[in-house]
Amino acid sequence: xxxxxxxxxxxxxxxxxxxxxxxxxxxxxxxxxxxxxxxxxxxxxxxxxxxxxxxxxxxxxxxxxxxxxxxxxxxxxxxxxxxxxxxxxxxxxxxxxxxxxxxxxxxxxxxxxxxxxxxxxxxxxxxxxxxxxxxxxxxxxxxxxxxxxxxxxxxxxxxxxxxxxxxxxxxxxxxxxxxxxxxxxxxxxxxxxxxxxxxxxxxxxxxxxxxxxxxxxxxxxxxxxxxxxxxxxxxxxxxxxxxxxxxxxxxxxxxxxxxxxxxxxxxxxxxxxxxxxxxxxxxxx
Numbered sequence: 376x377x378x379x380x381x382x383x384x385x386x387x388x389x390x391x392x393x394x395x396x397x398x399x400x401x402x403x404x405x406x407x408x409x410x411x412x413x414x415x416x417x418x419x420x421x422x423x424x425x426x427x428x429x430x431x432x433x434x435x436x437x438x439x440x441x442x443x444x445x446x447x448x449x450x451x452x453x454x455x456x457x458x459x460x461x462x463x464x465x466x467x468x469x470x471x472x473x474x475x476x477x478x479x480x481x482x483x484x485x486x487x488x489x490x491x492x493x494x495x496x497x498x499x500x501x502x503x504x505x506x507x508x509x510x511x512x513x514x515x516x517x518x519x520x521x522x523x524x525x526x527x528x529x530x531x532x533x534x535x536x537x538x539x540x541x542x543x544x545x546x547x548x549x550x551x552x553x554x555x556x557x558x559x560x561x562x563x564x565x566x567x568x569x570x571x572x573x574x575x576x577x578x579x580x581x582x583x584x585x586x587x588x589x590x591x592x593x594x595x596x597x598x599x600x601x602x603x604x605x606x607x608x609x610x611x612x613x614x615x616x617x618x619x620x621x622x623x624x625x626x627x628x629x630x631x632x633x634x635x636x637x638x639x640x641x642x643x644x645x646x647x648x649x650x651x652x653x654x655x656x657x658x659x660x
Contacts, residue, residue, distance in 0.1 A: 400434070402421055402424055402425040402428075403421075403425060403434045403437060403438060403441070405421050406418045406419075406421035406422050406425070406438065406441050406442075406445075407441060409421060409445075410441055410444060410445050410448075413448070415445040415446070415448055415449035416445075416449070418441060418442070418445040419442050419445045419446065419449075422438040422439070422441050422442040422445070423442070425438045426438055426439075436462055436465070436466040436469065436471030436472070436475070437471060439458055439459075439461065439462040439471075439475070440459070440462060440471060440474055440475060440478060442458055443455045443456075443458040443459040443462065443475075443478060443482075444478065444660070446458065447482050447485075452482065452486050455482055456479055456482055456483065459475045459476075459478050459479040459482065460475070460479055462475035463475035463476045463479060467502065470507070473499075473502070473503045473506050473507070473508060474508065476495060476498065476499050476502065476503075477499055477506075477508045477511070477512055478660075479495050480492050480495030480496045480498075480499060480512070480515065480519075481515055481656060481660055482660075483495060484515055484518060484519055484522065484652075484656060485653055485656055485657065485660070487522070487649075489519050489522035489523045490523065492515075492519045492522075493516070493519045493520075493523060496512055496515065496516040496519060497516075499512050500512065500516075510542055510545055511545065511659060513536060514536060514545055514548065514549055515656060517529060517532045517533060517536065517549075518552075518652045518655075518656065520532065521556065521645070521648055521649075521652060522649065522652070524645075526560070529556060530556070530557075530560070533549055533552070533553045533556065534553070536549050537549050537550055537553065548655050551655075552651055552652070552655060555647065555648065555651050556648060559645065559647060559648055564643050565584060565585055565639045565642050565643060566639070567635075567636055567639045567640075569584070570584050570585070570635040570636065570638065570639045571632065571635045571636060573635070574631045574632050574634075574635035575632070577595065578594055578595050578598040578599075578627065578628050578631040579591040579592060579593070579594030579595035579598070579631055580631075580635065581631060581632075581634045581635025581636070581638050581639070582594055582631075582634060582638060584635075584638070584639070585638040585639060585641070585642040586642070587638065594627065594630065594631050594634070595631075597627045598624055598627040598628050598631065600624075601620045601621075601623045601624030601627060602620075602624045604616060604620040604624075605617050605619075605620040605621040605624055608620060608621075
């Protein structure tokens, strides 16, 4: 065999064994850049490229985490959780397995699957009692209890977290949420039966009862005006005016009764807490 050909073959083998891995990091860095810029499709594509080229690469589990996060932020929750769980199963004894389980629990929390998030966080504390994500997991676990309406535990848990945690950013986040949670707990709850009873006598009462004063007054004025015009049609023997405004007034009256129930449920709901949790967790995800 020609000497030059031998040198070329040796160089190619050397490149495959030694040089090729050096080009693995830029693919991961590129996928991270795409993820930060919210170009989730490209982030997923680069992770797939890395996994195809380096099936045994040291950054393979990291590529799975990036892909799972990109899928989740891109709206494919089920694919994201499948990849995160697979990463945890394959690399559970590494830092990537720890991150995968934490991300899996966090994604389920953000999606509203609080029961499964609760179980995943418990598993995290069992598997990684001294994990480097322990403090974030603890705070997210408290948020999960809020989603599950374990309010009796949340107050004490937040106080203990604020007193014990050394991470300033997490501590400030917990303090801000504690105030939101305390305000929610102190807010007087409204009664459905009272809202409906009031709306039967005074259309729009359900809105006024829950603090929607402008809508309540508009609802009362619309119903009263239609009733007055319908009565005027009756007095002047104008059947069209009577039927038209009678039906319109009855529609406004029905709306008032339905709103009397809906407004109370909205007022008493924990939507504000859930929005605060989602906003806080997404900032760290």
